[in-house]
Amino acid sequence: MIDILLLLIIVACAIAAVSIKDLLSAIMILGVYSFIMATIFTRLNAVDVAFTEASVGAGITSVLMIAALSRTKRYEYLYTKSERRKPSALFLKVLSLFIVIITGAVLVYGTLDMPEFGDPDAPANKHVSPRYIEESHHETGVNNFVTAVLASYRGYDTLGETTVIFTAGICVILLLRKFKKDDDDRYAGICY
């Protein structure tokens, strides 16, 4: 029952985050969204993921967003009625709705053949993962299977993940650090 309640709340959060015009509030609600998501993860026994989502997803993302917001504008532009009725705006809306509905319909169509929720005989639980559950303790000596897989079996994904952080870090530094202008800026005089 509590699961259903959580899901309802999270849907409400998502709708609220998306529709509110005050971006600061939207960001806060997004934080709440992440946090409830972490709770749901815990309910689904994904404790490691829940930790990460709560700290990284809800925490860091919110902090970053607020930091960004502090340097830009807090309120989203309110379109007037006439602006909202312009053909281009309407077209965009209809197009996005169309895309979204199609995508959603395709996804729902896919679920028709899905194994039931929690089915222990689902292929996802049968083929590769049993070995992680049965052997990883012997093979790696770690009690937590998730950690074992993360660090050992799929260690290179983790290396990739680290690289992603590094790449993002360098990009952010590149974008935000104030660099001195070049002394001899050859582009200064050229217009094209």
Added chain:
Amino acid sequence: MKFIQELPVLIIVIPLIFAVIIPLVGRLNRLLPWIIASTITFFCFLISISLLITVLDTGRISYWLGGWEPPWGIEYAIDYLNAFVLVVVSFIAFIVSLYSRRSVELEINKNKISAFYCIYMLFITGLMGIVITGDIFNIYVFLEISSLAGYGLIAIGRKREALVASYNYLILGTIAATFILIGIGYIYMATGTLNIADLQERLPALFHSKMVLVALAFFTVGLSLKLALFPLHAWLPGAYTHAPSVVSCIMAATATKVGVYAMLRIIFGVFRIEFDIHFIPIANILIVVSSMAIIAGSALAIAQTNLKRMLAYSSIGQIGYIVLGAVLANQIAMTGSIIHILNHALMKGALFMVVGCIIYKTGIEDISGLRGMGKKMPFTMAVFTVAGLSMMGVPLTVGFVSKWYIAIGALNAGMGYLIPVIITGSLLAAVYVWRIIVNIYFPEELPKHELQYTDGGAEITDHKSQYSEAPWSMLGPTIALAVLCIYFGISATAPLYIAEKAAVMLLQ
């Protein structure tokens, strides 16, 4: 011996390590990042060549990362197809690094250069990772590495439009990546595995499953976004136009090619062709879409006044050729498609390098600015002519080789009505290329008030009289690519041999 066996992982790990080192040593010497980037990409090129030779000798290489056998661990699987693409990517990366020094010095703030080379290396690593890995989730991770690096590279551009272009690319790229993630989820749910070879074995039994179908749809849409297939190309023109020349060059020559590779791998390597034929008409949809891409991309290219934007649209058309050849799904067309990965990398690389040379020397990005440039920069313009003719698909250039294969493949597939599409693409290419070539060599007399603007200096110079060629450090690599455009146009035996093997492998 040991070293040789570790090559598949070294080609990823070495550039990764040096990517970290570059910003550290960048403070010591301004030239050092460039030297490292060139050396390491050259090294990667050598590794990829040796991998290719090994593959040709012994067949598929399977490298188990961390010693865990697939499907439990991650596998780097190298066969004809990705060995070939790996060589293309690392070669272009090497050539572009060689070329980059002067262009980067001019177009990028000096203090950002070491960061630039760092991201550049990460970008290449990401691309090579996508190509080499045999694990579908690993593809996602590397895709994100290369994409993030790509956003950074584009944002380095000097004009403020670059930021917006980068942001647009980021949004669409992230949507694409998330689509791919959904696809991975669905397919994992259906099969319980992430290893590509394992997937290929387990999928045929599940072809009737709706999950598999949806997974394919999401992969196709996600990858089409990434490789800028026609209606989903919105991010590409802006990104190529506003990025620094070197970045446009590397992205045009490698990034979309790797996207195409991923598409080939997933549509044919994971799902097999029977699936397309018997379960959904995805091949037919893609034939229509790619034909549209060929025509629309080339037609839009004609309408452009900015040289880089024109080349960007022409890329969209050329990507159409690659996808068209692939989805015709017979050996000849597939060979054409695979070889076009190399050919388009060569010619588009050369063209963007030419643009870099022009910008370096004159700052001109407008097509009209090329007026009479033939006298001023004869070598650069000769390269432009060669690569341009190649775009038109003139015999003895690489462009003809791929078009020939794709056209004959279309006929063999019983789709003769695609010939007009291919031909129209060529003709439209002739319009936008020849227009420029004429302007280069047969400059029109301008009315007096439209005098040519040239260098940043106030001096008015006449293109016709002055010889002012780009530095050899830029010209050398550019000419090298043009020479290869002709060499592989005359004697395409070696790449064809590999492409054919790859095609056979994909279609069996």
Added chain:
Amino acid sequence: MIEYRIPNNEYRISNIELFPLFDVLYSSFNFKGQLALETVYSSIPFFVIFVPLCAVALILIFSNRPNLRESWTILASLTKFGLIVSMLPTILDGKVIECAIVTVLPGLDIKFKIDALGIFFALTASFLWILTSFYSIGYVRTLNEHAQTRYFICFAVAISATMGVAFSANMFTTYLFYEMITFSTYALVAHKETPEARSGAKVYFVFLFGTSVAFLLSAIFLTYYATGTLDFSNQGIFNDARGKGLSDIFLIVVFGLFIAGTSKAAMMPFHAWLPRAMVAPTPVSAFLHAVAVVKSGIFVVVKIVLHLFGINLLNELRLGIVLAYCASFTMIVSSLIALRQDNLKARLAYSTVAQLSYVIFGVALLTPSGITGSIMHIVIHAFGKITLFFCAGAIYAVTHKTKISELDGIGRKMPFTMIAFSLASLSIIGIPPLGGFISKWYLAMGVIEAGEIPIIAVLIISSILNACYFIPIVYKAFFKELPPGETAERNEAPAIMVVPLALTATGTLLLFFVPSLFLDLAKMVVANLN
């Protein structure tokens, strides 16, 4: 009496008996026995193509020293002619020279094969290149043209490509050099860089490149797909595929695409580029648009008809006669248009359009005499038309006159030029004792052999029209008074221009009296068929 005995299919060239004089005159080369199509391997063809390209490099290097630069052009033209002549005896022995350069793709080789038809065309073009080189030097120096280096370079590339077309052993090689001609001559047409030159060149490019990509390339794709080969063969290459159930509609479409693709042959409605290309300097018009470019177009058509489809196949499909009617239409209509032109070069251009259709007409008859006549017309028209263009150029260089209405009495000022002009125009009209008569004779014979007597009327009407647009010029030049203010003083162009045109005019005469070399080659082509 010349007899060509071919296994299984023995026939004689009938007209020889009808006209005994020919028998005496033309049997100097006595070709007897079977045509043993022995193949000789040699690298000479490669050098023939390569020599002008070497000249390009040398011209470029010595671009600052005009005399030295031009001497390379001359040297190259002589060397090339020598090389081609050196191959002649082998060909006349009934052998075929082959030379494979490189395999681009499996099934697509760059390969040369010199047979009688190829050497026929190569001989014509390379001989005329020598004369044109001299003439060009005179022309560009007299008029002090700009960008002379580019001019000579493009000329050399164009001639090299023309040789490539003449020698190619398969459709791919042909296509390759065919495109090369377009690209290299573009620069020559746009040479003056004036707005008219640019727009003329644009039309030129759009027509030539556009049709060759849109139609010729598609036709090549389809041919390769249907037959798996592009090699020329005397029997045609479609027979096997047809035996396996290739539909006739497909063949008709491919043939149509081929013919539409060879717009260099200037058949209506693909002729529009030719008059527009007259913005080029006159030696270019003379050589390229009377010999190299248009003739390579014609040559490709002949190749397609004889060696790609084969006479038998076209006869069965009844395509030959359709093509012949198309050509007839072009002949008449363009002659009518020519009548209305006042610009001398434009009139010559439309005349060229008409004359080119004679060649297509002849070959489309698919009869031995028709083919012989059509091949002969390649060389005969080349000599005649190049003379006419040379004369037009000489007139322009000296007096800057371009219009026919201005030519009153010019024969008194430039007698040599105008005599040459008269000879050439009589030859084109087809009056004996000039070369034009021979080709028209054979064409008429061809019509009779084909049993399509009504079309003979076309030949007659067309000849009358030819006379109508040439004779008045000659009349004006010699019998009208000079316009007031001009003296009848002799004022010829420099010798370097007059000598070539005198030589080509003499050529038109010689072709009537001693055509044996060319005629034998043409007959060998016919004998090789089937």
Added chain:
Amino acid sequence: MIDVIHFIQTKFYYLVVIFLMMIGLYTTIASRNLIKKVIGINIFQISVFLFYIAMAKVKHGTAPILWDKAVIYDNPLPHVLILTAIVVSVSTTAVALALIINIYKEYETIEEDSILAKQELDEEESILAKQKLDIDRSNMA
């Protein structure tokens, strides 16, 4: 009818996930505010994470940590994948935000419409400047 109810009962997690995804995707595409787009993309991605985690759940399973009493464990592999994906998602958000800050610095707005308008102005200006430069130079000449 029973089928439908059964379907919803057994797969309600997935259906909710899909609904959340679509909210996110819609915002990403339709919103004209740059930060709102990032919010949308975050919702989109996080809901995909839920999809994976829901997939990993096994009835009566326990968290995939070695435990004496446990008989059935949940599937650990999707957890691993999502740990990676969360980090990737945050990195992307960081870069996007950095870009937005820079865009705001340059354009003084984070609304797509006004950015587009300013870009058009830019282009017009550069054309005008070019013409002016040309005229200046021709005067000089």
